[in-house]
Amino acid sequence: MIERATARRLAGDWRGACAAAAVDVDFDLAAIREVHGAETAARVEDELRHLVPDLLRWHLPRRPADGLLRPGLLLPLALFPDVHALVARTPDRFDLPPQRITLRFERLDSATAGRRDASLLHLRDRWDSRCTGELLARCGGVTRLPFFTTTGRPATGDGPEAAVERAVLLDEDGRHADAWAAAGFDLEVLLFEPGWSRDRIDPAAFRDEGGRDRARRNVVERSLAWLRPLHAALAGAAGRIAAHLDDVRAAAPVPKEPEHRLMFTPSGREAGQVVPEPRPDALPLHVDEHAGLVRIDVRGRCVVLDRLDTGRPRARLVAGVPYHRVDDERRRAEVAEFGLELDRVPRLPHVLARRPAELTALFRGAMRPDQLHPLVHAALFPAGTAPAPVPPPGLRDRVRVQCNHATHEVLLRDGTVHMPHPPAEIQRERMIEALGGQVQGCVAAHDGWRNPAVRMPGPMRGLRREFLTLVLHGNAAAVAAALDGGLDPRVRDERGRTLLHLLPWLTGVDLLPRLLAAGLDVHARDLNGETPLHPAVDYGSPELVRALLGAGADPHATSQRPYARAPIWTGRQDLAFLRDLIQRR
Template sequence: MHSSRSTENLRLLSWQRVREYAAPPPMIETATARRLVGDWAGACAAARVDVDVDLRRLRRAYGTELVAAVRADLRQLVPDLLRWHMPRVMPGGLLRPDTTSTLARYPLPDGGAGHLVVRTPPAWASGPQRMILAWWDVADRATPHPDRRFRLDLHRHLWDARRSAELVERAGPASGASVSDASVPLAPVPLSGVPDDWAVTRWPAEAALLVASDGVPRGGITVRLGRRRLVLRVHADGVPQAPTSRDLAALFDVPSRPGTSPTGVSWTGTARAPRHGRPPSPGTAVLPDAATWVPPDALLLRAGLVTPGDLHPLVADALAPGSTRRNSVAPAPGIRQVECRGETHRLTVVDGVLTALDHAPDEIGHEELLAQLGGTPLPCLHVIDQLHRAPTALADVRARLDHGDVGSALAAVEDLLGPEAVLRAGDLQDELTAVAEGRVAYGAYRAGLLPALLDADPEIPAGRGIRSDLAFRASLVAVPRGRRDWHARRFLVATY
């Protein structure tokens, strides 16, 4: 039997968090502005996509016709939408590491095909959550082969601006739900015990697209459903057979009426449900992952966990036309109030540092010295110290850092502590140190180096200002321990 409804709800809550942090509005706005003026490379940079596509080399190798086709696709590439729809690992929702997905295929003169692909780095270098846009062909033996399960060339609506409106059709038939006066596509629950996110009603049509692209597979088409497998048979004429309720019931051992489809329509075809863990035969094709599941955005809208304004604009235009985008302008930092010795005191950022307004500088210096000698600190100073070590917004900052949004995370910290604040030992400093290590690891991966010398020294001195401190830690992580003192002095002299 499938996981309980509570487990499915937890999965939706995980997707809600992913949609909040994985592609923040400032990224989408910047990438969109650059894309609309024809700067596809700048749009990729804004969406944290590194470009390894050399159009000049492609022209020399394959000619101008192929390069023209590639350039046309690059101009329509929506890198922020691609990031929005990329395969992720739940429940954390981070990008699936070490995955190569085909975006488009182009015929080559030798009869083969070249692939425009997007890659994610291996797990040890995935900290910054960056992606890599590259070219791949059969002769390229030094880079990973595209994953047929996570291919996106049959799902251009997930990255191509010209096709983004197709999401409403590819998501499945509408269930009659309405959000903001717009029908939300969502396949109806096909069978008791079968989860809502299985796009069962779309499998035959999606399998037909796969057959039209790659030909008739000898062993059918495998639908990968986590640890479960369902193999759809394909007629000799290339028409896939739809699964019956009995086929689906075989996966969960639930009762069903033989010969009845999930939607109540009689199907003539059957599917084979292999046992758990048994790999499909070599001649079996794989239904793309994007075709297997109902898009989480449709499920989130149906559950009321997000509004159309919370979604990517192109996704919202497809699922809920006429909706408005939420305002991405962050509120200005205000004054924090603290109960201090029977009075209400104020904390705010002054001259770049979080300061207690109701205490004189001499009094603050005196109280800080007493606290260092073991005395009880002023409540105002105690709150400031706690905010430096483990701020109340640490969960939000950590989520942004986990998804690679360092800029927004640092902005949140600077709004709270001030841009000139000196980090103190604690959870916040540990999080920023981990970010610095991740940046160095990704740089090593891009340079073709092994993940060596990536251990951080716990005795790293703090820099002046949050951003300077982060840059200093990133520069120091990859330095051998024997030369770190010299490197630190050189960095401080150059900085100050």
């Protein structure tokens, strides 16, 4: 996918790059030009020309269990006037729709605030080809990535990265206050609580192991333990917030006249109704980004940063207000200390304050440099060799199963499941099945591969799960490689779906002719009574729908549950040719 999308992007074909990375563009630039003006349309097109869709997909949040995209997320990429944004949406569900990303141009209103993730507004290096080099600075690197050479070999040394390495090691050791001091910060405690005064904390602080100092130290360490910041990058992050607030103010909502909709009463009299404008999301327009302060919210407290452009920055740990009950005394104390109330201090998002995930994964050995996206690798290791394309993951072609108190090896070759039994033994199992019994062992492995009603042995279910995971992730090349290796293409998942049903999940390789040649039935029904044309109409491309119709798929075939429907009953505008078939019946 990365290779295909990169080739189209470098050729100037942003639409082709999006198609290669399974990203659907769900808006029309001409419509944006007509409604929002030529300048806005030109800006949207410019963002799309620099979009790296495969890099966007690489960075999106995923479910830890299976690596599928977290469903239902709205991720704004860039802001535009009147609270509009270029938004990336993940599938609404993780199990049914393909792992495709949708790009939309829409207004950000309060109704979607709970599902919105604004991290990509701050981290353009995760999707914008003009900004990928910013990741090195966010990781605290100036001449190299901390803990590594420019070629990607583990190393530590002197230079500006040495201070970053010391602070990271202290954080990893649980000495969080010392990490702030090692990074050059004056760390102070300002709790606004009776009995607590303000103290500077450095490596020599709290030398007295008495009860009072030990309790204070524990409070500070617990408050700082969760954050794990990249101290050297906090000044740059504060600058990003100031620039982001400028974008937010430029995208402020435009007042509009209420819309009147013509309606009628039950007696037929005309009645007007005022349609309220969708309420835009609240924007942080009350903050003061010119005060030289930023805040990072931690559990129950916040860290206020200032003097970031000096050689001795300061971090003040401030107690939170229980249940947000701010009284006049607290307000006066905040103004006396900071010059303004804390509510007006811009917040630094955790995605900018915390250590980048790439640095943590590389430092802890959870990821190798050659496993990075090529653009990420080029940003972090400019002198290193670019990662080689990853070959499709290979699947096993043999599975060991328990069969009649023995362990047998079932082979998956030549498009079928081979059982190590003579015909007489297989015939005996078939007789037991005909008399109402259940097949087991090798016969269950053979039959369950094609029939979800038969329970296969555990190892065989594991192989099917591995194969179908490739399908759900849209890895058509790996699926084709497995079929080349002799895997039986007549597999069905637990819902009874065949590979023909799952074709909308697979892009980049045309598997339909191959599956039809292998004998898969275009009229096969899953446990809901749906044929392959049903999911193709729901999630597939018009080309796939046309190909299935050309192969003989019935557009009038109705499903059984959860409700009866036919593929021809669709409202998709790009499938008008399918609806036209009603008149020909």
